[in-house]
Amino acid sequence: MSEVYAARRERLRERCGSGGAALVSRPANVRYLAGAAPDGAVLLVGRTEDVLLCPRPPGEETGPGRPDEGLATRVLDTPGGDAAVAGAGQAVAQAAEFLAVEEHHLTVTRHRALASVAPRLRLTDLARGVEQLRLVKDEEEISCLRIAAEIADQALGELLESILVGRTERHLALELERRLVDHGADGPAFPTSVATGPHSGRGGHRPTDRRVEEGDFLSVCLGASYRGYRSEIGRTFVIGTSPADWQIELYDVVFAAQRAGREALVPGTAYRDVDRAARHVLDAAGYTEGLAPRTGHGVGLEIDEDPQLAPAAMGKLDACVPVTVEPGVHLPGRGGVRIDDTLVVRCEADGGPELLTITTKELLAL
Amino acid sequence: MSEVYAARRERLRERCGSGGAALVSRPANVRYLAGAAPDGAVLLVGRTEDVLLCPRPPGEETGPGRPDEGLATRVLDTPGGDAAVAGAGQAVAQAAEFLAVEEHHLTVTRHRALASVAPRLRLTDLARGVEQLRLVKDEEEISCLRIAAEIADQALGELLESILVGRTERHLALELERRLVDHGADGPAFPTSVATGPHSGRGGHRPTDRRVEEGDFLSVCLGASYRGYRSEIGRTFVIGTSPADWQIELYDVVFAAQRAGREALVPGTAYRDVDRAARHVLDAAGYTEGLAPRTGHGVGLEIDEDPQLAPAAMGKLDACVPVTVEPGVHLPGRGGVRIDDTLVVRCEADGGPELLTITTKELLAL
Numbered sequence: 001m002s003e004v005y006a007a008r009r010e011r012l013r014e015r016c017g018s019g020g021a022a023l024v025s026r027p028a029n030v031r032y033l034a035g036a037a038p039d040g041a042v043l044l045v046g047r048t049e050d051v052l053l054c055p056r057p058p059g060e061e062t063g064p065g066r067p068d069e070g071l072a073t074r075v076l077d078t079p080g081g082d083a084a085v086a087g088a089g090q091a092v093a094q095a096a097e098f099l100a101v102e103e104h105h106l107t108v109t110r111h112r113a114l115a116s117v118a119p120r121l122r123l124t125d126l127a128r129g130v131e132q133l134r135l136v137k138d139e140e141e142i143s144c145l146r147i148a149a150e151i152a153d154q155a156l157g158e159l160l161e162s163i164l165v166g167r168t169e170r171h172l173a174l175e176l177e178r179r180l181v182d183h184g185a186d187g188p189a190f191p192t193s194v195a196t197g198p199h200s201g202r203g204g205h206r207p208t209d210r211r212v213e214e215g216d217f218l219s220v221c222l223g224a225s226y227r228g229y230r231s232e233i234g235r236t237f238v239i240g241t242s243p244a245d246w247q248i249e250l251y252d253v254v255f256a257a258q259r260a261g262r263e264a265l266v267p268g269t270a271y272r273d274v275d276r277a278a279r280h281v282l283d284a285a286g287y288t289e290g291l292a293p294r295t296g297h298g299v300g301l302e303i304d305e306d307p308q309l310a311p312a313a314m315g316k317l318d319a320c321v322p323v324t325v326e327p328g329v330h331l332p333g334r335g336g337v338r339i340d341d342t343l344v345v346r347c348e349a350d351g352g353p354e355l356l357t358i359t360t361k362e363l364l365a366l
Numbered sequence: 367m368s369e370v371y372a373a374r375r376e377r378l379r380e381r382c383g384s385g386g387a388a389l390v391s392r393p394a395n396v397r398y399l400a401g402a403a404p405d406g407a408v409l410l411v412g413r414t415e416d417v418l419l420c421p422r423p424p425g426e427e428t429g430p431g432r433p434d435e436g437l438a439t440r441v442l443d444t445p446g447g448d449a450a451v452a453g454a455g456q457a458v459a460q461a462a463e464f465l466a467v468e469e470h471h472l473t474v475t476r477h478r479a480l481a482s483v484a485p486r487l488r489l490t491d492l493a494r495g496v497e498q499l500r501l502v503k504d505e506e507e508i509s510c511l512r513i514a515a516e517i518a519d520q521a522l523g524e525l526l527e528s529i530l531v532g533r534t535e536r537h538l539a540l541e542l543e544r545r546l547v548d549h550g551a552d553g554p555a556f557p558t559s560v561a562t563g564p565h566s567g568r569g570g571h572r573p574t575d576r577r578v579e580e581g582d583f584l585s586v587c588l589g590a591s592y593r594g595y596r597s598e599i600g601r602t603f604v605i606g607t608s609p610a611d612w613q614i615e616l617y618d619v620v621f622a623a624q625r626a627g628r629e630a631l632v633p634g635t636a637y638r639d640v641d642r643a644a645r646h647v648l649d650a651a652g653y654t655e656g657l658a659p660r661t662g663h664g665v666g667l668e669i670d671e672d673p674q675l676a677p678a679a680m681g682k683l684d685a686c687v688p689v690t691v692e693p694g695v696h697l698p699g700r701g702g703v704r705i706d707d708t709l710v711v712r713c714e715a716d717g718g719p720e721l722l723t724i725t726t727k728e729l730l731a732l
Contacts, residue, residue: 103474108467108491111474125474174544181540 004140005035005068008133009045015129019097021046022126023114026105028301029130031228035068047096100126128306135298135306136320141229142344145299145322148189148231149342149356151224155179156233156359164366165214165239169194169207172220180224189223189230190303200236201328201336203292214240217247217335218366219328223303223342230303232324233357234340237364246334251363254329254337257281258361261295261309261325265345265353271313278327279311287329296324299342321345322356370506371401371434374499375411381495385463387412388492389480392471394667395496397594401434413462466492494672501664501672502686507595508710511665511688514555514597515708515722517590521545522599522725530732531580531605535560535573538586546590555589555596556669566602567694567702569658580606583613583701584732585694589669589708596669598690599723600706603730612700617729620695620703623647624727627661627675627691631711631719637679644693645677653695662690665708687711688722 012033016022024030024043030052031037033045040055052073067073099118101111103125115123137145155176164172173192180188195205200217212218221234236254238247261278275295282291294310299322307315309323317323323345328338339361344354378399382388390396390409396418397403399411406421418439433439465484467477469491481489503511521542530538539558546554561571566583578584587600602620604613627644641661648657660676665688673681675689683689689711694704705727710720 101474103478106474108469108472108474108477112469170547174547178540178544181536 002035002068002070004138005033006070008033009050011133012045012130013047015133016045016100016126018047020100020124021096021098022100022129023102023106024126024130025102025110026130028305029102029105029134031301032130032134034071036066038067096121098122098124100124100129102126102130104128131306134300136318137300137322137344138320141300142320142322144227144229145231145342145344146356148185148224148226148229149233149358151180151183151185151226152189152222152231152233153357153359154183155224156220156222156235159220160237160364160366164212164218166211168209168211169196169199170209172212173207173222176220176222180222183224185224185226186228187225189225189232189299193219193221193234195219195335196239198333198335201330201338203326203328203330203338212239215244216240217337219336219338221338221340223299228301230299230301231342231356232299232303232326232340233342233359234326234328234338235359235361236337236339237366239366242365243363248363250329250331251337253282253285253287254327254339255361255363257327258325258339258341261327262341262343262353262355265317265323265325265343267317267319267345267347269317271307271309271315271317272311274317274323274325275309275311275313278325282327282329290330290332292326292328296326298323317345319345319347319350368401368434368436370504371399372436374399375416377499378411378496379413381499382411382466382492384413386466386490387462387464388466388495389468389472390492390496391468391476392496394671395468395471395500397667398496398500400437402432404433462487464488464490466490466495468492468496470494497672500666502684503666503688503710504686507666508686508688510593510595511597511708511710512722514551514590514592514595515599515724517546517549517551517592518555518588518597518599519723519725520549521590522586522588522601525586526603526730526732530578530584532577534575534577535562535565535571536575538578539573539588542586542588546588549590551590551592552594553591555591555598555665559585559587559600561585561701562605564699564701567696567704569692569694569696569704578605581610582606583703585702585704587704587706589665594667596665596667597708597722598665598669598692598706599708599725600692600694600704601725601727602703602705603732605732608731609729614729616695616697617703619648619651619653620693620705621727621729623693624691624705624707627693628707628709628719628721631683631689631691631709633683633685633711633713635683637673637675637681637683638677640683640689640691641675641677641679644691648693648695656696656698658692658694661693664689683711685711685713685716 022045027037030043034043034052038054042053044051172194176192177188193205194207196212197216199205200219216239219236223232257278260281264274264277278295296309298305298307326340330336342356346354388411393403396409400409400418404420408419410417538560542558543554559571560573562578563582565571566585582605585602589598623644626647630640630643644661662675664671664673692706696702708722
């Protein structure tokens with residue numbers, strides 16, 4: 001694996017040009033380039049040498065994964081010390097004409113510390129350069145996502161076999177998270193959402209002590225993290241023998257919107273057109289109020305990455321970009337439906353979009 | 367409760383002086399002053415008006431707790447939009463001469479956006495002003511911490527009654543986290559650490575698939591979050607009928623160090639002297655290598671707050687400051703001992719330090 005990380009750093013080095021060095025501080029970016037991101041670690045990509053700066057002894061309080069063995073690691077004595085990072089930054093970057101930093105992540109305090117320790121070093125903005133490198137995934141990354149999706153499918157499948165009526169949202173969410181780990185996840189990809197009755201269909205609902213009741217819609221959204229890669233799946237079920245008419249009607253609309261979004265996942269399609277494809281179905285059925293500001297988003301080392309599938313998003317889909325498609329409708333006081341898959345954009349010759357989360361999207365009555 | 371948050375904002379306003387407004391972005395600080403911190407929300411404390419700026423509709427993807435009802439809440443259309451925050455900041459702060467921002471939390475990008483949208487507004491550094499207000503807790507906060515500690519004691523107590531040999535660190539950690547929630551926690555205060563055999567005694571050890579074996583030391587560190595307030599408890603046990611001599615000896619030393627640290631928790635004592643009291647016991651017994659850089663830290667809305675109980679820390683303890691005391695020794699390849707309590711500093715007339723985590727510190731053989 002060491003070569004993979006070295007190759008990624010090389011791509012960043014090319015981006016910086018011959019005179020520059022880069023200081024990468026955003027944890028997912030550090031992990032992408034170094035193989036691991038111990039708490040508070042920053043990565044210096046120098047002109048010739050790369051160094052991972054860790055504020056504490058490695059092995060203690062580190063995140064999952066191990067730093068690339070081919071990478072020099074320097075331990076800083078002062079935990080989280082801005083000055084220490086700045087000093088080490090100066091040492092590595094001294095041969096460089098400028099140091100590109102992640103202004104969207106670096107704090108003003110740390111930026112000042114860098115400027116004062118190395119006053120002759122010009123600080124520039126790396127902007128979202130590493131995020132852009134992360135957009136298109138290699139097959140190794142996609143296979144981690146595939147496993148992360150499989151784990152989430154398994155956890156969800158087991159939940160569906162258990163008795164649900166009378167259990168609280170909070171307990172169902174905990175049980176799902178335990179099952180994720182049982183099936184090999186590092187942990188949940190994000191806080192598991194379980195929403196019953198009037199809560200159903202709300203994006204990002206935090207589980208409460210409300211219990212599942214007969215006749216409820218039940219929306220579940222969960223994901224696994226596997227070797228750092230994060231999947232997402234969301235399904236809505238109905239509790240009891242048969243769904244009410246309004247439930248069937250609402251489900252069909254959201255299902256059609258989600259399918260339209262999935263079918264729009266073709267390389268070259270504008271992000272906003274994917275959003276429009278799904279949103280149009282909801283609009284046409286009269287659900288225009290309170291829709292989420294986006295239909296989906298990229299996933300990878302973070303659960304919410306570029307691209308954004310939203311009306312104002314700029315850019316076009318590439319092959320090998322994993323995204324979620326997750327339209328939903330929530331009717332205040334009644335509940336709603338949300339259907340969410342993780343897919344990888346593939347060209348038609350490769351069979352079209354690859355669905356990673358394969359749990360059925362029929363409206364199941366549990 | 368609304369008055370409590372308003373009073374806290376008033377104290378911050380006094381700190382800013384008559385010409386200033388403050389933009390609070392660090393989530394725990396927002397929560398302290400506003401009662402809740404929806405994802406990405408920032409709080410503007412103006413000269414006369416305070417506004418909570420939320421990037422998404424409130425009620426969706428918000429953290430636990432509700433914003434103070436007496437507080438104006440403005441929803442920003444662009445999720446996480448730096449420009450939108452800057453614009454709103456300008457509107458509220460326009461009557462002010464300067465706007466104090468949290469440079470240790472604010473990103474360079476957002477700082478630039480503020481400066482460009484409101485070029486005539488002088489930006490200053492609020493520094494850790496809100497963190498300083500948070501240092502001494504009121505009795506309401508301490509009672510939340512007391513409940514958070516009680517929940518952690520209960521979860522730990524139940525674990526001790528179960529069979530441990532053969533179970534993995536990862537599963538024991540998950541079970542503890544489930545029990546925390548069963549007993550009313552919002553969730554774990556931090557990732558639960560379970561360390562067996564050679565892993566035992568390491569601070570912040572991430573659970574692995576190693577199974578508990580006869581003769582192991584087992585170190586457990588967990589905490590509950592209750593209404594946002596976070597407790598911490600750490601204990602070390604021995605697995606099997608009777609501990610080995612080296613285990614008893616090591617345990618006695620760490621126990622004595624931890625007691626010395628606890629007994630040093632008197633208002634007016636320098637932070638570094640608490641650290642020294644505990645560290646001296648370990649030093650004197652010959653354990654000088656690989657000790658943690660600190661003996662304890664403050665707890666509250668974050669699990670790791672001011673003060674730091676460390677050799678170079680500046681400042682003195684006040685009454686009503688909750689801290690951990692958590693010395694440990696780890697012998698590479700063999701394991702070690704860590705004992706960790708959450709206590710509140712109280713003056714002698716009030717009975718001395720109040721121990722919140724009351725699980726026994728005898729060396730139990732399980």
